Amino acid sequence: MTRSRDVAITGIGMLTPGGRTADATWQAVCQGRSLARTDPELAGLPVDISCRVDEFDPDAVYGRRLARRLDRFAHLVLTTARQAVTDAKLDPASWESGRVGVILGVGSNSLETYEREFTSLGRGRPTAVSPLALPRSLPNMVAGEVALFLGARGPNFTVSSACASGAAAIGVGREMLLSGACDVVLVGGTESGRSRMSATCFAQMQALSRRTDDPAAASRPFDTERDGLVLSEGAAVLVMERPEHAQQRGAQVRALLRGYGSSADAHHPVAPHPQGEGAEQAMRAALSDAGCGIGDVDHVNAHGTSTPVGDTAEALALLRLFRGAPPAVTATKSVLGHAMSASAAIEAALTVLALEHQAIPPTANLRQQAPGRELDIVTDRPRPAALGVALSNSFGFGGQNSVLVLATP
Structure with a gap:
């Protein structure tokens, strides 16, 4: 039985180390084997393992101009947002754009971009700092870029509560629907935690597993021999609607x-x-x-x-x-x-x-x-x-x- 405060989930998009779709990720987690391995981008650091998204070329997916304007966490979420909208059988060309909101969870801005640009500034080369550095790294820009990409003109912002951010965005999105501010919301989260600065900071905090000689055994939740987390990256977007709105347009409700x-x-x-x-x-x-x-x-x-x-x-x-x-x-x-x-x-x-x-x-x-x-x-x-x-x-x-x-x- 549907309750008055229930909202319908009608679409899912995912891009993770397990695969480039929701189905691929589901199959990967059902295998029950860790996807952690040595990460060449972290070579020389105290911890050089991660789970990473492979075979994803932003230039090929978006074209070089758009890919260059965006940072890694935005690359990931644009793909998942488009997947989710397609899965929900929504058409951005015909939806009532002012009633479509985008609320995403982002825990931090792009340390990868800042690491590179601060290096130029620290070497006394301010003119080498990219004019794209600020807009490509601001946390709120992922919501703005999704709106721009899909033509969603409703409420648009990000929620930041560290590793709870994606769930908080989903909770806030529900309230936007229940308040009547939106008919459809795209909610979720995105982040790439694999920058050298992120890896260094977490290692300095003693938060990372040190099983660099056996990456696949490093992440072991609730095991007595666990010794820390393994950094990863990815994005997931869910399409949510009020149940009656989903019913009116004949949408499949995947969950409540x-x-x-x-x-x-x-x-x-x-x-x-x-x-x-x-x-x-x-x-x-x-x-x-x-x-x-x-x-x-x-x-x-x-x-x-x-x-x-x-x-x-x-x-x-x-x-x-x-x-x-x-x-x-x-x-x-x-x-x-x-x-x-x-x-x-x-x-x-x-x-x-x-x-x-x-x-x-x-x-x-x-x-x-x-x-x-x-x-x-x-x-x-x-x-x-x-x-x-x-x-x-x-x-x-x-x-x-x-x-x-x-x-x-």
């Missing part, structure tokens, strides 16, 4: 966004609350907003970054919320790596696909969980399951937590 909850740990700049109190609060808020009880939840796509403190906090929050018996859990960063603000949108899209396929993809590299903190984590192969309601968890620096409740139509 039933609830959204957010919270702040107010504990530490980068470390989560050790007991996961903020994560639990966000999950409870999302379920309350959705009108769901804990017994209604069939699956959790965990934030699961593979960091020692982060996974412990999330496990404790899940165990408390579900009274010691959480539903089946997966952690897809074990396969795709951590694409920062894009991960929340990618995982929301994967949760939609899990509901559609009635199957939970496996978590890679899990061998042993900490005694007393065991979750029902799917491993080895996809697990068929009767799925009606699922949570998608996303948490970020600053103690920012966002949780989505997704359901079958």
Whole structure:
């Protein structure tokens, strides 16, 4: 039964290390094998592994002029936005453009561009700084560029809440629909966390896995031997509409966004609350907003970054919320790596696909969980399951937590 605050998801676009489409990414995560490997662009750094998007040539996709104007995180999201619109069977040439919004999650601006341009400036060569440096690197420009690319003239902005950004953008997009400000919103997130500066900063914080000799075993969420995350990149965009709008135009509803909850740990700049109190609060808020009880939840796509403190906090929050018996859990960063603000949108899209396929993809590299903190984590192969309601968890620096409740139509 559709509720008054439900919104329909009618289109999905994805570009990840798992593939250049949503279906390809789904197949990759169902294989349950990490895609991390040595990254030539990070050669010489303390950690030189990542998960990266291959066989994607922006010059060939967009033409050299547009590709040169944009940075990597914009390259990724334009493709996914176009995929999502096509999947939703929307035609930008005929839609009511002023009623189409674009709200994207972006955790940071482009450190790759700034690294290059600051080098020129630091060497006393200000005239060598590109006039495109500012517009190509501002976080809000990805939403603006998607609007320009597709002709969407409705509300247009980005949301920044670190690694929860993509989920926050989806939550905000829902409110734009419910308020009547839009009839259609394109929501999601994009980021490329593979710049040398990003890799250096995360390494200096001791946040990255040091398993550079065995990259495929590096990301191991909830495993007792986890030692840090693996950087990644990617983008995901979802098309959302009010159910009645989707019905009027005969659109297929892939899933419903039933609830959204957010919270702040107010504990530490980068470390989560050790007991996961903020994560639990966000999950409870999302379920309350959705009108769901804990017994209604069939699956959790965990934030699961593979960091020692982060996974412990999330496990404790899940165990408390579900009274010691959480539903089946997966952690897809074990396969795709951590694409920062894009991960929340990618995982929301994967949760939609899990509901559609009635199957939970496996978590890679899990061998042993900490005694007393065991979750029902799917491993080895996809697990068929009767799925009606699922949570998608996303948490970020600053103690920012966002949780989505997704359901079958």
